[in-house]
Amino acid sequence: ALGVSPPTGAGADDPHTPPAGDAGDRRPPLAVVEIAEQLARGPLAGLSVEVLHGRMDPADKDDVMRRFAAGEVKVLVATTVIEVGVNVPNSTVMVIMDADRFGVSQLHQLRGRVGRGSAPGLCLLVSEMHEASPARARLAAVAATLDGFELSRIDLEQRREGDVLGQAQSGVRSSLRMLAVIEDEEVIAEAREEATRVVAEDPALERLPGLRTALEALLDTEREQYLEKG
Known part of the structure; x- marks a missing residue:
């Protein structure tokens, strides 16, 4: 299983202390180490839970991925460092925390990391945003299709076109x-x-x-x- 912690700007790969969240009363993003510790002490006690983030030594990252691919590590809690280039066929479940903090294309890239083998994949988008909010509507659109072209259109609608000619x-x-x-x-x-x-x-x-x-x-x-x- 893969768990993905939300992006946090300049400190996106800080494994311990997430920076302040968005304006208002919204809580800051969760850090990968915090999530991994909660899982290891709670519902996944007894399973091997590891973390993966961009500030790790390359050799350590390679070792974690090797053991995850081999099935020695059952749960991997990671930042968006796993967004591309990760191919672990036996990984079938992904949970994206605070999914509303991600863009449409990024969510599509992330969920493509599971279900790459013979077994089907399941990706859960976790959000605390209100059901009627634009963010939840965006997540519903992502959940409704696997068509990359259609998702690109949705992404463009969200970003708008910008002032191309100044x-x-x-x-x-x-x-x-x-x-x-x-x-x-x-x-x-x-x-x-x-x-x-x-x-x-x-x-x-x-x-x-x-x-x-x-x-x-x-x-x-x-x-x-x-x-x-x-």
Whole structure:
């Protein structure tokens, strides 16, 4: 079984003392050592429980993973260090504590660590957030599908598209409405096809001087470098 402790910012791999939580009365995230000790003393007494976090010595991390893969360690309590690159076919159960603190894509990556063998996997998302909260709605969406593409769409809706061209910083008033990737998907696809056709027929935009001037003004050196970075 795998237990995952929530991310905690700059100290995400601190195994002992979690930093302060979110604003308000919300408690801070649990630390992996704290969870492991509670499990070993309580409901999982008698089973071998180990911890795994990014501050461990590489040799110690490798030793823990080797023993977990071999079945010597029955329960592994870890930070998100196990998010990718972990392939233990006999690991079938995962519990993600404070799952509402994780993003959609990260939850999908984490639950992919179990059920990789012949036996089915079970991933439990634990949250103290109110059932009507946006965070719980996000978790329900993750629980409802294993489709990575659909989850990417949900993730994008949660993050929004951002100010890709720096409109908010430019200070330029415009009558143009910025398109939203999700709501205006068809319009964006049609515009891309049209733009590709125009450039293929007239790469220098000699027949469209107005468009060429607009693009030259938009893509100054600084902004062009920003876009190329993705």
